[in-house]
Amino acid sequence: MSIQNIIETKVKEGFLALYNIEIPTVEFQATRKEFEGDITVVVFPLLRYKKANPVQIGEDLGKYILENVTEITNYNVVKGFLNLVVNDSFYTNFFHRIYSNTSYGFVSPKADDKAMMVEYSSPNTNKPLHLGHVRNNLLGYSVAEIIKSAGKKVYKTQIINDRGIHICKSMLAWEKFGNGETPESSHLKGDKLVGNYYVKFDQEYKKEIAQLISEGKTEEEAKKEAPLLLEAQQMLLKWEAGDAQVVALWKKMNAWVYAGFDVTYKSMGVDFDNLYYESNTYLLGKDVVAQGLEKGVFYKKEDGSVWCDLTEDGLDEKIVLRSDGTAVYMTQDIGTAIQRVKDYADVGGMVYTVGNEQDYHFQVLFLILNKLGFDWAKQLHHLSYGMVDLPSGKMKSREGTVVDADDLMIEMTATAKVISEELGKLDGYSDSEKNELYETIGLGALKYFILKVDPKKRILFDPKSSVDFQGNTGPFIQYTYARIQSIIRKADFDYSQPVTIDLHEKEKELLKQLELYPETVQQAATNYSPAVIANYTYDLVKEFNSFYQNVHILGEENLDKKIFRIQLSKKVADTIKSAFSLLGIKVPERM
């Protein structure tokens, strides 16, 4: 039981005993450093139930708690804040409890709990992954890990956008200009190769437009009538009709792309439990539209198109089926959501990791699913995140201003190499071990940089200078971890026995920070925010560095103290590792 729970119970009890009033909740905060105490009860909110001087209430409660809670050794009241001093034995007992708990902070799901499905990445198969996907992937993966550790079963998934006119564009360009080029013949990653032909299409298309305009067409006409575009549209029709040649080409080129994506996902360290392909799901949802019509959720217009009226909810009308009876984006998404629950019966909710330009779409989607009456529709969340901007402005794939995901990771690893070599702590490491380490550090820097920011906010990413290795960064935290490992390696005696000592101020601070870990994981899960974990870890590391600077560990003469400090350091390291695993960041033994 946490000290907060103990005090909460007693404050309620005390309030009842003193004033004969029941209170529902008690508000806590950490005691500010300039006052004596470890935990603070905020008295102000209680004034709602008992009109009185907050200082007087604080005094009364403080006295009651001092008498009735053995863990509290003293108190003081400043304005409306009741500061309580917790005794050392509470913290040492707490430490004994958690020391050998390898899953400290995590909660295991109960057998009958519903699972969450977390969707992220969901790329198009006509171009490689870029910086925007990197943020998406890191967020989605991390939130999935956090939800899992907070006590829910999780399925990681994505829906691959493998069909449509944009896919036909790269297919057509390859057919016309590719001369049979393959990833093997060109030594290019498959996704890069296909991406090149997507760009090629656009270049040739623009030429045709220019040509048509010079022949007297308006720009609008030229864009619609360019032969290449007409051909691509033809190709899409053929694909939909199941034309053998087109389908074979489509399969071949998509396979190249998937092989390329796999490499990128692997170096990014993300994975999926299952995949959905739009080519399988784009026809889903039509039957639900029929059901919705019966229920009166949707209505039909004269031309046969089907709509959902959301004006009562402050939104517009939304089309769910075209007049020709074909599906739109919304139809598919409705169908896909339902399909997923069919495939995984224990799914009780979903998280969609998609950029904030689709906020409106998901608002509508969730609303419609709720209107259709699915019980899991109440547990849908759009994990919306801001754009990643470059100093040069917005990324545009056609203009070549994108930051490629693979290039970015290679660049980060190279930077890590330069810095690590300067430090030269790697004697005895083989080249492959070194390279693995550079990757750990480089990716750690990148991941931490992106994940420490609130997802809602847009990020300005300067590939040259914005990724630091000092201060509030991944490598700084990794460094602290490595240093603790170095201490542990040197402690070559049995320090496994629990000991009880008088705590140094810095030790107590560290223990308080460790105590916060479980609720931090829960908070991160409720808020879908890896940033909460990142900030917690940084605070823990700062606290440790301060401890490290102020006391001796291996140099301590008192054996019990020495043992306790080694154990404490080890637990801090374990917690860093655990927290970073939630962010998908590895920690090195040396660096």
Place this chain on the structure above:
RNA sequence: GGCUCCAUAGUUCAACUGAAUAGAAUAUCAGAUUUCGGCUCUGAGGGUUGCAGGUUUGAAUCCUGCUGGAGUCACCA
């Protein structure tokens, strides 16, 4: 134009969802440790939380209006 999101030290980010003097990092300056890894630690300066009102014992946080930025409002995905 309607709707949604964002705006906090020079810069990058916090602030437990309404509480104490708005905190860190970075950069700058001053110091400590020269012995567990100097990628460490301590301190200083740096703020009218975009602006103006309002609610509240208390507002960066909630409400209203404005300013600036972004997104969205397709029988595209």
